[in-house]
Amino acid sequence: MKKLCRILLPAVLICLLIMLACSRSKPGNEPESTETQMEPETVSEIETTAARTSPNGVELLPERTLVDPEGDLLVLVNRFYCVREDYVPELERAVAGYEEYLQPEAARAYSSMYFDARSSGVELYPCSGYRSYEHQKKNYEEKIAEYAEQGYTREECEALAANSIMPPGSSEHTLGLAMDIGWVSADFENGAAYEWLCAHAWEYGFILRYPSDKADITGVKYEPWHWRYVGVDNAFAISRSGLCLEEFLSSADG
Numbered sequence: 001m002k003k004l005c006r007i008l009l010p011a012v013l014i015c016l017l018i019m020l021a022c023s024r025s026k027p028g029n030e031p032e033s034t035e036t037q038m039e040p041e042t043v044s045e046i047e048t049t050a051a052r053t054s055p056n057g058v059e060l061l062p063e064r065t066l067v068d069p070e071g072d073l074l075v076l077v078n079r080f081y082c083v084r085e086d087y088v089p090e091l092e093r094a095v096a097g098y099e100e101y102l103q104p105e106a107a108r109a110y111s112s113m114y115f116d117a118r119s120s121g122v123e124l125y126p127c128s129g130y131r132s133y134e135h136q137k138k139n140y141e142e143k144i145a146e147y148a149e150q151g152y153t154r155e156e157c158e159a160l161a162a163n164s165i166m167p168p169g170s171s172e173h174t175l176g177l178a179m180d181i182g183w184v185s186a187d188f189e190n191g192a193a194y195e196w197l198c199a200h201a202w203e204y205g206f207i208l209r210y211p212s213d214k215a216d217i218t219g220v221k222y223e224p225w226h227w228r229y230v231g232v233d234n235a236f237a238i239s240r241s242g243l244c245l246e247e248f249l250s251s252a253d254g
């Protein structure tokens with residue numbers, strides 16, 4: 001019996017120590033990382049939910065997942081991910097003299113980019129920065145009404161409207177991390193501002209969010225005017241990789 005105790009006691013103690021260690025390292029206590037949000041399961045889930053199509057052949061919107069954008073420069077919002085209705089970031093005027101706002105860090109970056117470009121003779125007119133959830137909802141509903149007149153169902157209208165206007169909560173403008181620069185038109189890419197941005201925006205932490213060859217992944221057609229703030233290090237890595245934000249976050253080294 002004594003021999004048995006000598007064997008069992010250390011084993012029980014070791015088990016207790018392991019249990020104690022495990023209880024102290026619950027996932028909730030670990031620092032959050034972008035990788036946690038972008039596990040492969042999430043991606044395959046996206047692919048599955050994206051396949052819903054209406055009898056009229058319209059690809060319907062998937063159920064969206066709420067994200068918490070607080071303090072996350074790489075936060076992903078798109079047709080699959082959105083922010084809650086009452087989300088309002090801290091805001092600062094992007095450039096003195098213009099009524100366009102971004103989160104403070106992004107605003108300061110935009111301001112230096114604006115004035116540096118200007119000293120090179122390039123005007124980066126801040127066309128549209130932060131938009132509230134309500135504002136986005138109004139734009140989206142107006143677009144839905146246009147499709148409703150063509151006889152589509154509500155669900156189809158929502159999906160079709162999302163091709164040109166992000167559903168409320170899914171717009172980067174609601175994050176206060178995106179600026180439409182110059183003018184909202186495809187021919188913006190032929191101007192000096194776009195050329196300058198392609199060469200230098202990353203130096204200030206901005207990326208072209210909806211490139212022409214990534215529309216099937218971003219779910220948004222080419223928008224040469226829409227630039228997203230992600231911070232300088234991220235912007236450098238993303239620009240160098242040639243990936244869009246969705247791909248970058250999904251990639252193993254993203």
Ligand SMILES: [Zn+2]
Nearest residue numbers: 178179180226
């Ligand atoms: Zn935009």
